[in-house]
Amino acid sequence: MNTGIVYSDKYLEHDLGPDHPEKPERLKSIIESLKREEKLLEKIDIFEPSPASIEDIKLAHTPAYIEKIKKLSKSGRRVDLDTPINKKTFDLALLSAGGTLQLGEKTLKGKFGNGFALVRPPGHHATRDSGGGFCYFNNIAITARKLLKEDEIDRVLIFDFDAHHGNGTQDIFYQDNNLLYISFHQSGRTLYPGTGSPKETGEKDGEGYTVNVPFPPGSSDENYVAALKKFLIPLSEQFEPDFILSSVGLDGHRKDPLTNLRLSSKGYEWLGKTSIDQASKLCDGKIVFVLEGGYAIDASTKSVLKIMNALVNPSSPDLPKGEKKPVFEKVKENLSPYWDL
Ligand SMILES: [Zn+2]
Structure with missing residues (x-):
């Protein structure tokens, strides 16, 4: 079965001004490079999205917040200091969410084996009732909620x-036990949005279903590999998801201008391959990657293509030994009431 890609040239119309890092060129570079990869294209189907309905957006956001984004979009004011908005924003945010959830549904129904949503604007900082960090509607959360309504799906993992x-995704599922949210990120002490400490593990029914692995600045591929082995692999096997969704941010790359991590495109290949391998073992290969951040354009493009190659030709990753960070012990301690790690 082919890999599904959702993409539209309309996603390039989302323009926050020449000085804003979340530029159309990010996605333009990815799609143009993909179109030069003839071998990959043989095993890929690219389809055009349609907008999400307001009912679908309500799966993850309050009606008042949706109305607020609609109004702000008309008036052209800001959502927050880093997140401008203009007349096209509301419709393009609907198209971004729509594309992601249509790819999720088509993959669930067996039209594609797996997929990658090449969408803009990104979504993972959008909470139930606030936007920010270049995000308006939470594409991956809306998709997860939609999938969870289907009979075939009891549990979804978001990596x-x-x-x-991803403070928005965490917020939306914080009280849920049918969605396991695992986030690897640069520590909130040193980077926007400041959340994501190991102590944030969920509440009520969701206790234990939020897993935060914060990395200190300078963390490398080897550190991420160790976290894959210590957290992603055992947790996904204990949770047994019916579908995996993954927020792909390439902004952990060492060339990224906004962050302080030291990943390479090889590290992204390991992250992608391990996630795909877990999907093969646990849920019939059903995994959809969703584009979030990544501001070093060439590095992001190269990393995305490595993940796409892995989607088209799934194989078990040959992971190196990895190198643990002291913070892993703190993560493990906070999760010990809920998981065997
Ligand atoms: Zn980011």
């Missing part, structure tokens, strides 16, 4: 490896 903590 978020954007360099920034």
Whole structure:
């Protein structure tokens, strides 16, 4: 079965000004490079999205917040200091969420074996009732909620490896036990949005279903590999998801201008391959990656293509030994009431 890619040239119309890092060129570079990869293209189907309905957006956001984004979009004011908004924003945010959830559903129904949502604007900082960090609607959270409504799906795993903590996704599922949220990110002490400490593990029914692995500045591929072995692999096997969604942020790359991590495109290949391998073992290969951040354009493009190659040709990753960080002990301690690690 082919890999599904959702993409539209309309996603390039989302323009926050020449000085804003979340530029159309990020996605343009990825799609143009993909279109030069003839071998990959043989095993890929690219489809055009349609906008999400307001009902779908309500799966993750309050009606008042949706109305607020609609109004701000008309008036052209800001959502927060880093997140401008303009007349096209509301419709493009609907198209971004729509594309992601249509790819999720098509993959669930067996039209594709797996997929990658090449969408803008990104979503993982959008909480139930606030936007920010270049995000308006939470594409991956809306998709997860939609999938969880389907009969075939009892549990969804979201693995978020954007360099920034996905505070929005965490917020939306904080009280849920049918969604396991695992985030690898640069420590909130040193990076926006400041959340994502190991102590944040969920509440009420969701206790234990939020897993935060914060990395200190300078963390490398080897450190991420150790966290894959210590957290992602055992937790996914204990949770047994029916579907895996993954927030892909390439902004942990050492060339990224906004963060202080030291990942390479090889590290992204390991992150991608391990996630795909877990999906093969646990849920019939059903995994959809969703584009979030990544501001060093060439490095992001190269890393995305490595993940796409892994989607098209799944194989078990040959992970190196890895190198643990002291913070892993703190993560393990906070999770010990809930998981066997
Ligand atoms: Zn980010």
